[in-house]
Amino acid sequence: MNYHLQWQTRTVDCRSCYKPITSGDKAVRESYANYKGFRRMRFYHLVCFLQKLALWFEGNEYVPKARGRKPQIVPNGSHKLRNSLISKYSYWMRKKRQLILEDNLEGASKLDSKLTQVKDSMRVIGGVPKSWGR
Numbered sequence: 241m242n243y244h245l246q247w248q249t250r251t252v253d254c255r256s257c258y259k260p261i262t263s264g265d266k267a268v269r270e271s272y273a274n275y276k277g278f279r280r281m282r283f284y285h286l287v288c289f290l291q292k293l294a295l296w297f298e299g300n301e302y303v304p305k306a307r308g309r310k311p312q313i314v315p316n317g318s319h320k321l322r323n324s325l326i327s328k329y330s331y332w333m334r335k336k337r338q339l340i341l342e343d344n345l346e347g348a349s350k351l352d353s354k355l356t357q358v359k360d361s362m363r364v365i366g367g368v369p370k371s372w373g374r
């Protein structure tokens with residue numbers, strides 16, 4: 241919906257109080273698309289529109305929203321251990337990818353046990369990251 245402030249140039253009825261808005265009045269023009277997608281217009285007296293706005297703010301209370309990334313819920317003091325496990329995991333993954341590129345599938349499957357070990361120790365301290373799979 242779009243709202244325009246304008247000096248009224250023709251007489252229309254206000255959508256809020258249903259009294260006519262005569263030309264020369266301060267008015268708010270609301271334009272919107274109805275359910276069929278056609279552009280429609282509604283007109284309000286400036287005062288009626290401000291009342292409508294005030295009603296909206298009464299009906300919709302302010303809910304403060306925290307911005308940014310949610311803080312991670314991790315047992316106290318395990319951040320350092322988690323970070324070291326994450327770097328270990330990415331190191332083994334890098335190694336595995338490299339072995340797969342070199343067609344050394346046997347060596348790559350040997351790394352799987354190390355990766356699951358890291359995952360298991362992560363599960364104890366705050367859970368496995370989503371990007372690691374389950």
Ligand SMILES: [Zn+2]
Pocket residue numbers: 254255256257258259284285288
């Ligand atoms: Zn009005």
